[in-house]
Amino acid sequence: MKSGQGSRTADGAAAFRASHYLYAQDRVFEDPFAMAMTSKGWRAVLSNRVANGLVFGWLLRGMAPVAAQVLARSRFAEDVLATSVKSGIQQYVIVGAGLDSYALRQRGASAALRIFELDHPATQSSKRRRLSSLGVALPRNLEFVAVDFERQELFAALQASSYRADRPAVFSWLGTTHYLTPQATLGTLRSIAQHAAPASEVVVDYSLPKDLIARNQRTALAWLSMLAARLGEPIIGPLIPDELHAQVESLGFEIVEDISADEQALRYFANRADGLAPPAGCQLLHLRLRRPATAGSG
Ligand SMILES: C[S@@+](CC[C@H](N)C(=O)[O-])C[C@H]1O[C@@H](n2cnc3c(N)ncnc32)[C@H](O)[C@@H]1O
Known part of the structure; x- marks a missing residue:
């Protein structure tokens, strides 16, 4: 950052x-608010079909799999949330x-659902300014919690909200582990294992190390690495599935699913005319907390 x-x-x-949302034929994920929330430059591109085609269909065409990854992770998280809400979970972090x-x-989704948005103070205040300039009425069940994970722990930050540590929650943590060290990612998962109530769920995406991706399938991730580094958020946190699984199990999580890019393609992108599919090397992991706070000391 x-x-x-x-x-x-x-x-x-x-x-x-x-x-x-604006231009695809079959939508994998529907986000009608996305354009309004982007910065001015993106809005100029997105509001014009020709400009959108030039930028996304030509200039950034190598990034199409990354776009698919962004869609798949949000869809996956909200599918998990929908199921969890039906089974009685009332907190979404x-x-x-x-x-x-x-x-x-x-x-x-549920009258009783409480939503906690945690983010870096700079990102969160810019989002809040944007929402306010759009005149969007914020839902009463939403709480913003500003936190810099380089300075403060997730649960220390949540204490400033109405989050109930004695009740299960769904934690979605998307598009972030790539930019953290593996130690920092595990530290946050450990903190969830120690402080969240049993039966809490975690949805998190992560990248595989380059060596675990076939040589001829590395292009999209190479693009993403280059772009992320230019944007000041370099990718530093690939994780090895077998090691990660052993580590999160020792923390007290059950692995519900860890789906590869191929499995995501089958689930969410089958039979598309535009060939959209996520890049090799991006995984979607769904965990459920099996044991209470005493689990795994790391
Ligand atoms: C790639 S964005 C993902 C945003 C969103 N989850 C999504 O899927 O579109 C990464 C997010 O991590 C947040 N972030 C990065 N470093 C952080 C830090 N030190 N503390 C808190 N949040 C941080 C950024 O503010 C940003 O919102």
């Missing part, structure tokens, strides 16, 4: 969701929320 400004990768992710618009789209 560059100091003093909102996350540019969050802005880019919202631009991908917006372009997909969006870690590193960026320009996530679930709170505006929730359409009464």
